[in-house]
Amino acid sequence: MQLSVLSYYLNLYILPIIVVFGVVGNLLSVYIFTRPALHRSCSIYFLAGSINGLIILLFGTFIQWLTQIFPVLYATSISLEYCRFRTFMLYVLYNLAPYFTACITIDRFCSSSVHPKLRRLSSRARIAYIVIPIIIFITALAYIHIVIRFNIRNFRCQAEAGFYQNFFPFFTTGYYFIAIFIVLIFGLGTSYNIRIQTQRIQPMISTVTNSTTREKRRARGDSQLLLMLFIHVVCYAFLALPYHLSLIAAAIQPTLPMDKIFLFVYQISYITLNLSQAINFYVFTLTANLYRKELQNLINRLKLLFLAP
Template sequence: MSSEMDYIQSLASAQTYLFQFGGAFLICIGSIGCILNLIIFSKKNLRKNPCSVYFIAYNIVNLFQICVALSQTMLLYGYSISTTSWSNSFCRFTYFSGYVVDVLSSFYLILASIDRMLCTSRNARIRRHSNHLVAYTCIIVGTICCMLFHTPALILVNIIEIIPNYYVCYSDSDGYLAFTNYYLLTKVILIPTLMIIFEICTIKNIQSSHRARVIPMSITAGNALNHGRSKDRQLIRILLINITVYIIFNIMTPVVSLYQQIVQYQSISLAQSQMNSFLTNMKTAVFLVVLSCAVALDVTLNQHWNLWKKTNNKNYSDVEEHIRRNIWESNLKKVQAHNYEADLGIHTFWLGMNQFADLTEIEFSKMMNGDNAKILNQKNNAQYEFTRNPTVKLPDTVDWRDKGYVNPVTDQGQCTSDWALAATGSLEGQHFNATGKLVVLSIQNLIDCSGKQGNMGCIGGEPIQAYEYIKENNGIDTEDAYPYEGDSNRCRFKAEGVGATVTGSTAIKSKDEEALQEAVANIGPIAVAIDSSHTSFQLYKQGVYHEIFCSQIHLDRGLLAVGYGTDSGKDYWLVRNSMGVKWGEQGYIRMTRNKRNECGIATSASYPLVPKM
C-alpha cells in the first residue's frame, strides 16, 4: 500500500511540477506559434488566397484557447487555483467560450478543406466559389451560429458544491447534460469524417488535374492559375498537417470515453485513476501547442539555413526571417523531391538552392519579370521576317560563345531589364560579326530612353522596340559611357559614347523552331522571350530544362539564344539569362528544343540589322 501511495504521490508531484514550470513555457511557445502563423498568413502574397483567411481565423481561435484554456489548466493543476469557481458569471463565460472556440477551431478547418476542394476543381465555375466574399461570409455567419447554439451554457451552468468545500463549474440540468453528451459524441464522429471526405476530394481533384490539365476560362485566369499553383500546394500541405494533428489528438477522446464506459463498473486503483487524469491533462496541453506550431520551422536545418544566408549575403529582420525561412524550407523540400526523381531518370534537369530560394514563385516572378508579360505578348512589329532556306544543311551544334560573339553573363538585380539585355546581346553579336569588335552596350540607355517606342524601363520592354529606338536615335551608348544603375532614370544619352547602330530589325516566324534554329546557326545570337513563371525555372541548376506547364503565349522574360545542341539524345537551346552566374549553369540554361515550342522560345524571337562595314 505504501509503494502505491508513493507512486500516486510521484504522479501528482510530476503533474504539479510539469504544469508549474512547463505550463508557462507551453503557453509562450503556443502563443508565439499562433502569432507567427498570423503574421505569415497576413502577408500580402498569402492573404490574397481565401484559404489564408480561414487559417487566420483558425489561429486566432487557437491563440484564445491557449491563453484561456491552457492558462486555466496550468493554474488548476500547477497551483491548485480553480478560476471557474470565482463567480457564476466567470464560470458561465468560461464554459460557453470553451465550447465555442472548440467547435470554431474545427469549423474553420472544415471551411479551409472545402475551399481547397473548390479551388482544385477542374470546373472553372466551381473554382469561382473559392473567394474572399464566401470566406468572410462563412466565418461571420458560422461564428454567430456557433455562439447562438451554445447560449444555453450562459444560463444553465452554475458553480456547484459537489462535496463540502469543493466547488466546480458544472450544470445540474439533466437535459442539458444529455444534450452536451450527444453533441460531443456527434462532433467527435462527424467533424473528422467531414475533414477526411473533403481532403479525399481535394486529392482526387489534384490527381485529375495532373492527368488532364485544367482549362482556364480565360488567358488571365490561366496566368493566375500558373502563379497561384505553388501557393495553393503550400496551403494544402499546411491544411493536411493541421487536420492530421487534429484527428490524431481528438481520436483519443472517444477512445478514453469508450475505455471509461468499459471500466465504469470495475474497481480501479487510485494509481490507475491518477495516471488517467495525468495523461488526459497532458494530452490537452500538448494538442493546443502542436496545433499552434503546425507551420513551425525544422530546427535540424539551422546550420544549412545560416550557411545559405551567409553564402548569398542575406539579412532579415526577426519577423521577416521566420517568413523567409518557411519559404526556404518549402523550396528545399521541392528541390530534394525533384532531384531524387531526376536521379532516377524521371526528369532531365536538376534544381538548386540558389539566391532565389527564399522567394515564393509569385514573388520571384514579380521581382524579376514585373509587368513584362503584358509587353512581350504584344504583336511583333519588326520591319522584316526571317526567310528560311530549307535546303541549307545546319550544323548539329552551335555555340556563339566560342566564336567571340557573346559577352559575359550580367545580373539585372531587381530591375526588369532582361528585355534590354536580350536586345543588346543580339546587337553585340551582330556588331561583332560586322566589325570584329565585341563591345559592351548600355542597357541603362535603353531603360531610360526608349519609352517613346513603348518600353517601360524597369517595368518591362520588348527587344523590337529597343531596336526601333536605336535606329531613330542613330545609335546606343557603350556601357562605359552610360553605366548600369538597376533603376529607371531620366535619359542621359551622349552621342560621343555610341558603340553600335541599327538599320532595322528582323523577326523569326512565330512558333517555328526550325526557323529559329536556322537563324541561330547562320545569323548569330537571337533575342527570345519565354514563360519563366515556374518554380522549376526559379531554382534551375543544370540539365535540359523541361516544364510541362510552360506556356507558348504567356511570355514574361527576355533571354538570348546563343546556340543549340543535343545531350544524350535530348535536343536543347543554349540560352543566356540575366540573373548572375550563381543561377543555372553559370548563368545559362539549356532549354528543351523541338518539343512543340516549349515555353514559347520561338514565339517572339528577333535580331537587329546593322550597317555593313
C-alpha cells in the same frame, strides 16, 4: 511517483512551454497569412484559425495553468456567472478550430475542382469573410445551453447532474466529429480532383507553359497550401482526438473519472489538445517554402529595423 503527482508536474511545466511557443507561433502566423503573397480565401481561414488558437492559449491554457499554481484565482469555483461564461467561451473556441479546418478543406476542394464555378468560389476571398462569422454564430448557438445548464458542484464548474451530465460529452464530441467528417469527405474529394487533373497532365503542361509568371506563382502557392492543410489535419486529428475519446469514455462509464489511470490519460489528452493549437506555425514552417519565404522576409525587415545604424 503517483500518477496524480506526475500529472500535476506535467501540467505545471509543459503548459507554460506550450503557451509561450504557441503564442509566438500564432502571432507570426497572423502576420504571415496577411501577406499579399498568401492572399486567398484559404489563407483567411488559416488566419482565423491562428487567431482562434491565440485566444485559446491565452484565455484557456494560460489561465488554467495560473489557477493550478494559485488556486485562489480559480474563480469558476465561486462565481456561477464566470463559471458559465468561461466554460461557454472555451467550448466555442475549441470547437471552432476543427470547423475552420473544415472550411479550408472545402475551399481546397473547390480550388482543385474541374468545374469553373467551383474554382471561382475559392478565388473569392470575400466569401471567407462571410463564412467565418456564420461558423462562429452557429457554434456559439450550439453551445448556448452551457450558460443555463452548468453549475458549481463540489467547488467545480460542471454540467448539471442527471441527463444533461451524460448528454453533454456526447454532444460536444458529436459536434467535433461532424467537422472531422466534413474534413474527410472533402479531403477525399480534393484527392479525387487532383487525380482527375493528373490524368489531364498534358493539357495542363501546355497551359502552364503559356501562362503568365503570376499564374505560375499562384499555382505553386496553391499546391503548398494544400500540403499545409494535409499536415495540419493529420496533426490536429492526432492531438485532439484523444481528448474527445476520453470524454466519451467517461460518459459511457461514469466510474472512470475516479480511476487514477484514466485521470492521468485525461490530463495527457488535455495537454495534447492544447498542443494542437500551438504547433501549426512550426509545422507550416517545415512543410511550405512559401511560408518560410514570408517568414524570412519578416526576419530581414526586423534586422533592418533593429540593426540599422
